[in-house]
Structures are given as structure tokens and as C-alpha cells.
Amino acid sequence: MSAWKNIKKASIGWIKGYAKKVGGVTNSEDSNHFTPQNSSYWIFVGLFFLCFATNRFFYNDTNSTEGLGNLTGHIAEPMTEAVKKDLVYQRLTDLLYQIENFGQMNRLKPYLPLRPQVLDSVPSAVPLFRERYVLSSSYGNRHHPVHRVTKKHFGVDLAAEKGTPIYSTAAGKVTFIENNPNGHGLHLVISHAYGFSTLYGHMESVSVDIGEALDAHDFIGTVGSTGISTGPHLHYEVIKDGQRVDPAPSFNLKYEVYSNLKSD
Incomplete structure (x- = not known):
């Protein structure tokens, strides 16, 4: 010192x-x-x-x-594949919150092949095996088979044999189960990410509980003819930010993305 x-x-x-x-x-x-x-x-x-x-x-x-x-x-380092994927995921997340219906999904198509796993959290498949149903009633105005009046049909009806397995179309949580004889009969609602939820109606049986967490394509119950129904079928709805939207354009979303990846 x-x-x-x-x-x-x-x-x-x-x-x-x-x-x-x-x-x-x-x-x-x-x-x-x-x-x-x-x-x-x-x-x-x-x-x-x-x-x-x-x-x-x-x-x-x-x-x-x-x-x-x-x-x-950090400035000198090249952008890694992981960073790119995170940026793509963030972009997909932003777009999924913004869209109002499946007609706007074209905005996501450039990004989906880079992060296809995001579709596990979005209704993007058919809730029944493809060979086990027939589309018997579309979304939109129709002549109601029981009430005999023209009214809006807020989902699609998939005719199938009683007891046909039903699967969740995306990962989520069961938020509602009810048996309403004057409506959808035995039905349940699953809440998904990005403001989506799905409703499955006229079921014969339910194999899940309220609050249960589900993965995409998990078994949730079977097709029935409960409630106001003229025959065994699944009434299926997709709700986005509180508004019921046409679910039909979502049926092939995941199938198309993964098919294109396989062909590439």
C-alpha cells in the first residue's frame, strides 16, 4: 500500500x-x-x-x-433454428388470437408447416373416424327436422351408429357437462387455447369429467340420440371468442398440413 x-x-x-x-x-x-x-x-x-x-x-x-x-x-451469433421456431410460434399465436373464424386460416398457412404442433391446441380435425360418419346437416340456416321451422343451425350434424367413439378435436379442458332433454341431450364443452372451445351433443355416454385435461384426439364418449334428435348423430360446434363458427373448414386442417410435410 x-x-x-x-x-x-x-x-x-x-x-x-x-x-x-x-x-x-x-x-x-x-x-x-x-x-x-x-x-x-x-x-x-x-x-x-x-x-x-x-x-x-x-x-x-x-x-x-x-x-x-x-x-x-449476441449480435454476432447467427439466428439459430430454435430462435426461428420461437419467432414462428409467436407469430402463429398472435394470428390465432386475431382470427374470427376458419375462413381466415389462410393467414396462418405460411407458418403452420414450420410449427405444425400448434394445431394440437386448435380444433383442426373431425371428432369421429372419417369412415364412420356422414355429414347429415351443415352449419347455417336449415329447416329444423323437429320444430318444422327455418332456423340457424350453429354446428354440423355427423350421422353415425350409436356407440361410435367421439374424440376431442384439440387439447383442452372439460368445462361443462349436462344432459338437457329439451336441447343437445347429453353433451359436453371443452375449452381450448386461443379463444376456441368445442361442443359435442346428443351423446350416448361421456367418459370424461369436468376439469379434466385432455390431449388432442382423446376419447371423450360415444354417439347417441339424446335430447331433441331424430336419430343417432353427433352435433358438433366450434366457438371462437364466444361466437359459434362453421366447424367444417377445420376438419382437414391438421390432415393437410401433415400430408404436405410428409410429401416434402
């Missing part, structure tokens, strides 16, 4: 002596202003260069990127 004090004292003494010489050469008696014409200015300059030299001695090259922390390293 005493050696450092001696070095510091000698350095400052040298700077002061040199500053007086320079001040004498400039022949200035003005000590009230910080200019090159007085000794205070040169003392400051000397201290600056002393600090600079000390910094170089103890902390190596000031131009080294190590002195800038990790920032320059």
Missing part, C-alpha cells in the same frame, strides 16, 4: 511540475478559467492520461470485445 502511495505522490508531483512549466511557457496569469493557458488545465490532462494508462495496464486492451460483455457476442 505504501509503495502505491509513493507512486501516486510522485506521479501527481511530476504532473504539477510539468503543468507549471507549461503554464510558465504560455505566460498566463489567469487562474480563474479552465483553459490551456493555466496549470489547472494541464493537471487535468495529465490525470486523464494517467488514468487511461492505468486502465490499459490492469484491464488489458480496451478495444477487446470482452470489455463489452455478452452484447457483441
Whole structure:
């Protein structure tokens, strides 16, 4: 410690002596202003260069990127595949929250092949095996087979044999189960991500409980003819942000994406 004090004292003494010489050469008696014409200015300059030299001695090259922390390293690194996928996932998430119905899914098609797994959380398949149903009633206005009036049909009817297995069209959580003889009979609702939910009506049996978490394509029950029904079928609805939308365009979403990936 005493050696450092001696070095510091000698350095400052040298700077002061040199500053007086320079001040004498400039022949200035003005000590009230910080200019090159007085000794205070040169003392400051000397201290600056002393600090600079000390910094170089103890902390190596000031131009080294190590002195800038990790920032320059991050800037220089190429974008990894994982980062790209995260950006794609974020874009898909934003779009899925924004869309109002499946007619707007074209906006997602450039991104879906890069992160097809996102479709596991979106209604994007048929709730029955394809070879086990017939589309008996579409979404939209129709003549009701029981009430005998034209009214809006807010889902699709998939005619199938009683006891045909029904599967969740996306991962989610069971939020509602009810048996209403004056409506959808035994039916349930599953809540999914991005504001989606699905309703499965006229079921013969239910194999899940309220609050149960499900994966995509999990078995949830069987086709029946409960409630107001003229025969065994599944009434299937998709709700987006509280509004019932036509589910038919969603039936082939996952199939098309994965088929294109397989062909590539």
C-alpha cells in the first residue's frame, strides 16, 4: 500500500511540475478559467492520461470485445433454428388470437408447416373416424327436422351408429357437462387455447369429467340420440371468442398440413 502511495505522490508531483512549466511557457496569469493557458488545465490532462494508462495496464486492451460483455457476442451469433421456431410460434399465436373464424386460416398457412404442433391446441380435425360418419346437416340456416321451422343451425350434424367413439378435436379442458332433454341431450364443452372451445351433443355416454385435461384426439364418449334428435348423430360446434363458427373448414386442417410435410 505504501509503495502505491509513493507512486501516486510522485506521479501527481511530476504532473504539477510539468503543468507549471507549461503554464510558465504560455505566460498566463489567469487562474480563474479552465483553459490551456493555466496549470489547472494541464493537471487535468495529465490525470486523464494517467488514468487511461492505468486502465490499459490492469484491464488489458480496451478495444477487446470482452470489455463489452455478452452484447457483441449476441449480435454476432447467427439466428439459430430454435430462435426461428420461437419467432414462428409467436407469430402463429398472435394470428390465432386475431382470427374470427376458419375462413381466415389462410393467414396462418405460411407458418403452420414450420410449427405444425400448434394445431394440437386448435380444433383442426373431425371428432369421429372419417369412415364412420356422414355429414347429415351443415352449419347455417336449415329447416329444423323437429320444430318444422327455418332456423340457424350453429354446428354440423355427423350421422353415425350409436356407440361410435367421439374424440376431442384439440387439447383442452372439460368445462361443462349436462344432459338437457329439451336441447343437445347429453353433451359436453371443452375449452381450448386461443379463444376456441368445442361442443359435442346428443351423446350416448361421456367418459370424461369436468376439469379434466385432455390431449388432442382423446376419447371423450360415444354417439347417441339424446335430447331433441331424430336419430343417432353427433352435433358438433366450434366457438371462437364466444361466437359459434362453421366447424367444417377445420376438419382437414391438421390432415393437410401433415400430408404436405410428409410429401416434402
